[in-house]
Amino acid sequence: MPLSSRLLSAVSPWRSAPAWRIALSGGLDSTVLLHLLATLARCERLPPLSAIHVHHGLQVAADAWPAHCQALCAGLGVPLQVLHVKVDGGASLERAAREARYAALAGCLGEDELLLTAQHRDDQAETLLFRLLRGAGVRGLAGMPTSRPLGRGTLLRPLLDCSRAELEDYARAQGLSWVEDPSNADTRLSRNFLRQRIMPALRERWPQSDASLARAAAHLREAQELLDELAGQDLLAARTESPWPWLNLxxxxxxxxTRLSHARQRNAVRTWLAGHTRMPDSDHWAGWEALRDAAVDAQPVWRLGDGELQRADGRVWWLSGDWLRVPEAPVPWPDPSSPLKLPGNGLLSLEGVPPSGALEVRYRQGGEVLQLPGRGRRDLKRLLNEAGLPAFLRGRLPLLFRDDELLAVANLPLLGASGAEAFRLHWRGPTNDQGLS
Known part of the structure; x- marks a missing residue:
C-alpha cells in the first residue's frame, strides 16, 4: 500500500480536529511527513495544516535550518512557525533538548488540535533496544505510543508502521531535499551508537529485526494496558475520600x-504516580516499602523526582511545588473583608464579622494557645492533635493573630472565633504541581 494511503488511514480518526500542526525539523522524516500531508490536502478534505520548527541553538549548523524549513513550507503552501527555545544543560543534553522541544510544541497547541511527528518503525526499534539496555519495565519497553495527550491537544505519530527506507525512497522519488544533523554522526551519544553501530549489525544477521522489535513493543504495550486495567481496579478501593476534602491533595x-501482593502494590502506586512524577528506578522502590512499613506514629517520607509521598493518618499524600517550601510569614491583613493571598500558601478568606484591630496571618511555631468558649485557654498543639490533622499540614495552616493573641485557626470550625466577633477562616491551599502528564 502506498505511503500516502497508509498515512491517510492513520490520521483518519483525527479528521475532525480544528487544526493539524506538523513538527518540522527539516530532516528526512519530518520533510516526508510534511510533503505527504500537503499533497493529501490537495485531494482530501483535511483540517488546516501548519508546521512548527523548534530551534534549539545548540550548534552552528542549525542556524540555517529555519530558512530551509521556510523555503520548504512556502513551496508547499503551508504556514510555518519558528520557535526559539533555551536548553538547560545537565547530565543528558539529549533529554534536555527533547523536553524543551516538547514543552514548546505543547504550548502551541490549541484545544483539541493535533500535533503530528515523524517517528518511524526504525525509531521504535531503537527506542525499545535503548530502554531495554537501561533496564526499563513493561511501560518503558512498550515504546512510543501512536498517540497521547499533549498540552491542550493530542500528539500523533502516524508513521510508526513505516520504515526509514520507505521514507527515503519516497523523498528521492519526489526530489525532496532535507537537512542532515551533524550531531547524528556522534556515536558518543547513546542513541547514535545504537543507530550507527548496533542496528546495522542486527539487520545484517536478522534482516527483519526492526519489524520484530517494533512488534515486540506492540505486545508489551498490550501487556501494559492490562496492567493499567488491574491498577485501575486496585486503586478504586484506595481512592476513598479523605477526612479533609478541602485539602485538595x-x-x-x-x-x-497493603492487602495486595507487593507486585500489585507497585503496579498500582506506579500508575497513580505516573501523573505526578518521573518514575523511580527499581532500587528506589525500597522507599515505598519504608513508607508502607513504618511505625504508626512515624512520619515517613519517600522523596521522588518531582515531589514526595508522605504518610499520615492511614493515607499516603502526594506533595510538590509550594507544599515543599516553608510559607512566608507573618502576612498583614489590613482588610479582612477581602480575600488575602498568602505567599506560597494559597488564599485565605473570612466569613462573618471581621475582628477589630491590626490583624496578621502567621504559622505555628510552638507554644501557641487559643481561647475557646467553655474550655478556656487550650494549647494549640493539643487541639490540632485532637483534630487529627496530618502532620505535614500543621505547620502551614493559617493562624489569625491580633497582636500576640491567637484568634482563630483556618478551616477548623471548632477553632474559630465566637461571641461578638464570630467568624470563620476559609483557606484554599496552594496548587499542588501535577508534575509530568
Missing amino acids: PSLELAPL
Whole structure:
C-alpha cells in the first residue's frame, strides 16, 4: 500500500480536529511527513495544516535550518512557525533538548488540535533496544505510543508502521531535499551508537529485526494496558475520600493497598504516580516499602523526582511545588473583608464579622494557645492533635493573630472565633504541581 494511503488511514480518526500542526525539523522524516500531508490536502478534505520548527541553538549548523524549513513550507503552501527555545544543560543534553522541544510544541497547541511527528518503525526499534539496555519495565519497553495527550491537544505519530527506507525512497522519488544533523554522526551519544553501530549489525544477521522489535513493543504495550486495567481496579478501593476534602491533595488510603501482593502494590502506586512524577528506578522502590512499613506514629517520607509521598493518618499524600517550601510569614491583613493571598500558601478568606484591630496571618511555631468558649485557654498543639490533622499540614495552616493573641485557626470550625466577633477562616491551599502528564 502506498505511503500516502497508509498515512491517510492513520490520521483518519483525527479528521475532525480544528487544526493539524506538523513538527518540522527539516530532516528526512519530518520533510516526508510534511510533503505527504500537503499533497493529501490537495485531494482530501483535511483540517488546516501548519508546521512548527523548534530551534534549539545548540550548534552552528542549525542556524540555517529555519530558512530551509521556510523555503520548504512556502513551496508547499503551508504556514510555518519558528520557535526559539533555551536548553538547560545537565547530565543528558539529549533529554534536555527533547523536553524543551516538547514543552514548546505543547504550548502551541490549541484545544483539541493535533500535533503530528515523524517517528518511524526504525525509531521504535531503537527506542525499545535503548530502554531495554537501561533496564526499563513493561511501560518503558512498550515504546512510543501512536498517540497521547499533549498540552491542550493530542500528539500523533502516524508513521510508526513505516520504515526509514520507505521514507527515503519516497523523498528521492519526489526530489525532496532535507537537512542532515551533524550531531547524528556522534556515536558518543547513546542513541547514535545504537543507530550507527548496533542496528546495522542486527539487520545484517536478522534482516527483519526492526519489524520484530517494533512488534515486540506492540505486545508489551498490550501487556501494559492490562496492567493499567488491574491498577485501575486496585486503586478504586484506595481512592476513598479523605477526612479533609478541602485539602485538595492527591492521596490514597493505605490499607487497601497493603492487602495486595507487593507486585500489585507497585503496579498500582506506579500508575497513580505516573501523573505526578518521573518514575523511580527499581532500587528506589525500597522507599515505598519504608513508607508502607513504618511505625504508626512515624512520619515517613519517600522523596521522588518531582515531589514526595508522605504518610499520615492511614493515607499516603502526594506533595510538590509550594507544599515543599516553608510559607512566608507573618502576612498583614489590613482588610479582612477581602480575600488575602498568602505567599506560597494559597488564599485565605473570612466569613462573618471581621475582628477589630491590626490583624496578621502567621504559622505555628510552638507554644501557641487559643481561647475557646467553655474550655478556656487550650494549647494549640493539643487541639490540632485532637483534630487529627496530618502532620505535614500543621505547620502551614493559617493562624489569625491580633497582636500576640491567637484568634482563630483556618478551616477548623471548632477553632474559630465566637461571641461578638464570630467568624470563620476559609483557606484554599496552594496548587499542588501535577508534575509530568
